Amino acid sequence: MSETVELAASFVAEETCAHAIEALREAHVGQSRIFSPMPCHKIQHAIGLPPSPVRAYVLGAGISGVITGLLITIGTSWEWNLVAGGKPIVSWPPFIIICFELMILFGGTTALLTFMLMARVPAFEPTAGYRSRFSGDRFGVVVVCDEQQADMVETILKQVGAEEIMRDAA
Amino acid sequence: MTRRYQEHEEIAVSSNPGAVLQKTGVEPEHRPIRAAGPVFTGVSAALTVIGVIAFAVGLTNGAAARVWQAYLVNLLFFLCVAQGGVVVSAAAYLSQGRWAGATQYRLAEAGGMFLPVGFVLFFGLFFGRTVIFPWVQHPVAQKAAWLNTPFLFARDGIALLVMTLLSLGLMRASRSAAACAWAANPANIVMPPPAVRRLAPAVAIAFAAIYTLIAFDLIMSLAPAWHSTLFGAFFFGASFLSGIAAMALGAVLLRSVLGEHNIFRTPRVLHDLGKFLFAFSVFWVYLLFAQYIVIWYGDMPVETFFIVQRVYYPPWEAFSYAVAILMWVIPFIVLMGVRPKRTPAILGTVAFAVLVGAWIELYVLVVPSLSQWVVPFGWIELFISLGFLGIFLLSSAHGINLVSTTATTEQLMEGEGHA
Amino acid sequence: MAAALPQEVAPSFDEVDRHVLQAFMETPGLAYWAWIGFCFTLVGIGVALWTRQIYEGLGVTGLRQPVMWAVYITNFVFWVGIAHSGTLISAILYLFRTRWRTGVYRAAETMTLFAVLTAGLCPLMHLGRVWFFYWLLPYPNERYLQPDFRSPLVWDAFAVSTYLTISALFLFMGLIPDVANAREHARGWRRIFYAILSLGWQGTDSQWRHFSMAYLLMAGLATPLVLSVHSVVSWDFAMAQLPGWHSTIFAPYFVAGAIFSGVAMVITLLVPMRRLLHLEDVVTPWHFDNLAKVVLLTSLIVTYSYITESFMAWYTGDPIERMTFQMRYFGPYGWLFWLMCFCNCIAPLALFSPRIRLNLKALWVISIFVNIGMWTERFVIIAGSLATNFEPSQWSFFGPSITEIMITVGTFGWFVGLFSLFARFLPIVSMTELKEGIGWLRQALRGQLYE
Numbered sequence A: 001m002s003e004t005v006e007l008a009a010s011f012v013a014e015e016t017c018a019h020a021i022e023a024l025r026e027a028h029v030g031q032s033r034i035f036s037p038m039p040c041h042k043i044q045h046a047i048g049l050p051p052s053p054v055r056a057y058v059l060g061a062g063i064s065g066v067i068t069g070l071l072i073t074i075g076t077s078w079e080w081n082l083v084a085g086g087k088p089i090v091s092w093p094p095f096i097i098i099c100f101e102l103m104i105l106f107g108g109t110t111a112l113l114t115f116m117l118m119a120r121v122p123a124f125e126p127t128a129g130y131r132s133r134f135s136g137d138r139f140g141v142v143v144v145c146d147e148q149q150a151d152m153v154e155t156i157l158k159q160v161g162a163e164e165i166m167r168d169a170a
Numbered sequence B: 001m002t003r004r005y006q007e008h009e010e011i012a013v014s015s016n017p018g019a020v021l022q023k024t025g026v027e028p029e030h031r032p033i034r035a036a037g038p039v040f041t042g043v044s045a046a047l048t049v050i051g052v053i054a055f056a057v058g059l060t061n062g063a064a065a066r067v068w069q070a071y072l073v074n075l076l077f078f079l080c081v082a083q084g085g086v087v088v089s090a091a092a093y094l095s096q097g098r099w100a101g102a103t104q105y106r107l108a109e110a111g112g113m114f115l116p117v118g119f120v121l122f123f124g125l126f127f128g129r130t131v132i133f134p135w136v137q138h139p140v141a142q143k144a145a146w147l148n149t150p151f152l153f154a155r156d157g158i159a160l161l162v163m164t165l166l167s168l169g170l171m172r173a174s175r176s177a178a179a180c181a182w183a184a185n186p187a188n189i190v191m192p193p194p195a196v197r198r199l200a201p202a203v204a205i206a207f208a209a210i211y212t213l214i215a216f217d218l219i220m221s222l223a224p225a226w227h228s229t230l231f232g233a234f235f236f237g238a239s240f241l242s243g244i245a246a247m248a249l250g251a252v253l254l255r256s257v258l259g260e261h262n263i264f265r266t267p268r269v270l271h272d273l274g275k276f277l278f279a280f281s282v283f284w285v286y287l288l289f290a291q292y293i294v295i296w297y298g299d300m301p302v303e304t305f306f307i308v309q310r311v312y313y314p315p316w317e318a319f320s321y322a323v324a325i326l327m328w329v330i331p332f333i334v335l336m337g338v339r340p341k342r343t344p345a346i347l348g349t350v351a352f353a354v355l356v357g358a359w360i361e362l363y364v365l366v367v368p369s370l371s372q373w374v375v376p377f378g379w380i381e382l383f384i385s386l387g388f389l390g391i392f393l394l395s396s397a398h399g400i401n402l403v404s405t406t407a408t409t410e411q412l413m414e415g416e417g418h419a
Numbered sequence C: 001m002a003a004a005l006p007q008e009v010a011p012s013f014d015e016v017d018r019h020v021l022q023a024f025m026e027t028p029g030l031a032y033w034a035w036i037g038f039c040f041t042l043v044g045i046g047v048a049l050w051t052r053q054i055y056e057g058l059g060v061t062g063l064r065q066p067v068m069w070a071v072y073i074t075n076f077v078f079w080v081g082i083a084h085s086g087t088l089i090s091a092i093l094y095l096f097r098t099r100w101r102t103g104v105y106r107a108a109e110t111m112t113l114f115a116v117l118t119a120g121l122c123p124l125m126h127l128g129r130v131w132f133f134y135w136l137l138p139y140p141n142e143r144y145l146q147p148d149f150r151s152p153l154v155w156d157a158f159a160v161s162t163y164l165t166i167s168a169l170f171l172f173m174g175l176i177p178d179v180a181n182a183r184e185h186a187r188g189w190r191r192i193f194y195a196i197l198s199l200g201w202q203g204t205d206s207q208w209r210h211f212s213m214a215y216l217l218m219a220g221l222a223t224p225l226v227l228s229v230h231s232v233v234s235w236d237f238a239m240a241q242l243p244g245w246h247s248t249i250f251a252p253y254f255v256a257g258a259i260f261s262g263v264a265m266v267i268t269l270l271v272p273m274r275r276l277l278h279l280e281d282v283v284t285p286w287h288f289d290n291l292a293k294v295v296l297l298t299s300l301i302v303t304y305s306y307i308t309e310s311f312m313a314w315y316t317g318d319p320i321e322r323m324t325f326q327m328r329y330f331g332p333y334g335w336l337f338w339l340m341c342f343c344n345c346i347a348p349l350a351l352f353s354p355r356i357r358l359n360l361k362a363l364w365v366i367s368i369f370v371n372i373g374m375w376t377e378r379f380v381i382i383a384g385s386l387a388t389n390f391e392p393s394q395w396s397f398f399g400p401s402i403t404e405i406m407i408t409v410g411t412f413g414w415f416v417g418l419f420s421l422f423a424r425f426l427p428i429v430s431m432t433e434l435k436e437g438i439g440w441l442r443q444a445l446r447g448q449l450y451e
Helices: A014-026 A041-047 A054-079 A092-118 A147-160 B002-014 B038-060 B064-094 B103-132 B149-174 B177-183 B194-218 B231-257 B267-298 B301-312 B316-334 B338-342 B344-370 B379-409 C013-025 C030-056 C071-095 C101-126 C130-136 C152-185 C188-197 C205-238 C250-276 C285-315 C319-330 C334-352 C360-387 C402-425 C431-436 C438-446
Strands: A004-011 A032-035 A139-146 A164-169
Touching: A004 A014, A004 A147, A014 A032, A014 A041, A014 A139, A014 A147, A032 C205, A041 C205, A054 A092, A054 C205, A092 B267, A092 C152, A092 C205, A139 A147, A147 A164, B038 B064, B038 B379, B064 B103, B064 B149, B064 B194, B064 B231, B064 B344, B064 B379, B103 B149, B103 B177, B103 B231, B103 B379, B149 B194, B177 B194, B194 B231, B194 C285, B231 B267, B231 B344, B231 B379, B267 B301, B267 B316, B267 B338, B267 B344, B267 C205, B267 C250, B301 B316, B301 B344, B316 B344, B338 B344, C013 C152, C013 C402, C013 C431, C013 C438, C030 C402, C071 C101, C071 C152, C071 C205, C071 C250, C071 C360, C071 C402, C101 C130, C101 C152, C101 C250, C101 C285, C101 C402, C101 C431, C101 C438, C130 C152, C152 C188, C152 C205, C152 C431, C205 C250, C205 C360, C250 C285, C250 C360, C250 C402, C285 C319, C285 C334, C285 C360, C285 C438, C319 C334, C319 C360, C334 C360, C431 C438
Parallel strands: none
Antiparallel strands: A004 A139, A004 A164, A032 A139
């Protein structure tokens, strides 16, 4: 029975990390996790996942904000219908403003909450393969694979230009 | 033409090799595709002739009011489009935007040569002043020091002259070798060359001041009792938007005309133009709403009559709604996503809709003051508008050819380059 | 591009980290705590006088008919205005992919949060019965009344609360990766504090994917929010029929003025902060050059608005409008108007010169002028227009009482004190974004800005 091994490679530059991801994909090595100290367009491009679904939730939340605004303003104005300043009971120019603000409020809060949900944050345990430097100045590629594959993977990573490769039992 | 092409080619090669822009494989011996060729010039000339004939026929057949209204609306519209484009160029230089190399600047400035023509045409209004400006035949006592014929034509004439000269100066500096080299090198944080660096803020500041003056004098004074402090900014905001819409439409049209290798085939360029169009259409509706809500809330007759006539009653009601739909609702809904902005057909249609909306907007601002309850729109208005379009296209022909040249010699790598 | 430059070129990621971390990871000395003590002493005096005001009523202020809105509302508008530039820099310039934003946006966003907090207190200070502040929010009640959504004051309540929430969330979100980095370098109580604050962030690709999208969306939402909040604040005045207040240009004029005063306040805070926290290599003259250009642009917009309003007052032909503006220039508050013109319109013209923009001392002085000028502008508009209203027999010229003065001073102490606390315990410069744009920083440090 082969044991699974965890290889953690650290890269100095964003581009070499992106090349590593492409090289690993070509070699059909599954399951790699990438750490980076900053958001990297090149790395996201190399990984090639579709854009995050957070935006669908935010759109929905924005629309619900507009609807809530309309409900609150129109509802309360009908309920307690005093004519103030000669304006109609249901006057759209002021109500639009409230709807707009609530749209932003709901949308923004949802953006943060959905992000936290999907990124699984707060995270109470360290992710496997995480090293302290990956939050600072190194990019990390962590591959979990069988013992047999480990050597091949290590060669690939060294070829692409990894600065340091650490091998651990997974 | 060939010489200028070679000159530009040299610049592209000798600039920083780390630059994002690279030459395409187009050989210098092949003549570049000229979008504004003989057919284009011929059609534009024909349109111009139609316009002139309609103008003459209208004047001689007692439709002087309609003729001059159409003249004013079209003069303002095409001045807005041309000037808006030049100001987009100035703004791009000021914010050091280089998302499409030198092509974005050529595209923005393409309509710029209409400005001197528009300046001359402005003085044509003098001959129609009795039917355009109500205060010529019925002077307003308290405003007579400002609203009188000699002062108005003098100040607006000088203002437009200054604006035209500054714009032409910027266009010339923008086409210099130094500016093209700067534009081809987005990886650098160095400022644009000195001539551009001095003219761009001058153009932007003059634009705000002078187009405010034009708005107050040529639109607001047609209803001498009315006032709105934001009107000047609203006018030049719409002008800026028209400039962007013209750029987007131009980019989409040139994309298909210029063949396989042109910069407008890079999706990112259309995406950026779409984002601009979206953002400034929202800005425009903000300026509209800011005026509307203050006037609506204050409910003071001296301010409300202008809005009431245009928004609350037929026949102008439909036109006002059309303006809002064309200039805001459509761009906002259609251009919100990423893919519509990158689809040329969609972007082009929305840009065209915005331009039509901008024309109708000026029509709704100008004409109801002069023709309260009747919407004058017939052959005269149509042909005079076509005439102005012809003049605009004729004067932009050279600018369009410059864009064609630059667009076919620059090529962007997808995803590179920063605003 | 950025990564193509050799890594030996300074600064490297690690050097950026060390520069920023040293600013807040070391225990502050006695001078710092003395400064905090001073700030919060001012706050204490303000609170004491506010308590007295709550007990004795608003009569202790200088407010008299017809000037029922004066210093407190000026403070409100001033602080909300200051807040706007932070969101401009962090959200709007993010959408424009502006390069110089990264060195200054965290400080600006922090300034925003504390300015909005301060601004939120100001209408409360103006309430006679402060404990009824919640009547502004819609909830089921037995008074047969709901907030009047047709009133601009209710729009204000919604706008400013939304702004406070979104600014706080946006700042928090941007802080997560930075605080994670700080956590890795920290020991003891700091490590626990940063670990909690960073929510255990580790920077995996899936985390970044969602983060980038959410951040972009928040920036996209915060952008119209900036425009709308100060427009709504301006409509507190423009909705009235009072000459000097009823003007369609108020919305964009106030927004431009807000950005103007806010960016000036950013400069006022950043110039000393940069020196005191030894951040000269991450907040460079190039950043200040660009901040100064924003100040200049907004100064020109404000000047344009003054001229347009003055012209229109004459153009309307309305004798009351003309009188209001005549009193504004030549009446008892006239000296304030001319001070305002000098500070807002004349002094910033110096920023046309690159040499002045790059001279941090001169820039700092100009920013102080702008802060004074913008506070004065709000006062001239608010109290000045009220003082000379439609009925000359009602005219009365307001003078602030000691309560109002010390409460105003207290708000400054509150703002600066909170900002100083943040700057010494949390990253005041964004390490994450600096690394993203490290190519630009390297060019800026080499100093070749103008040919």
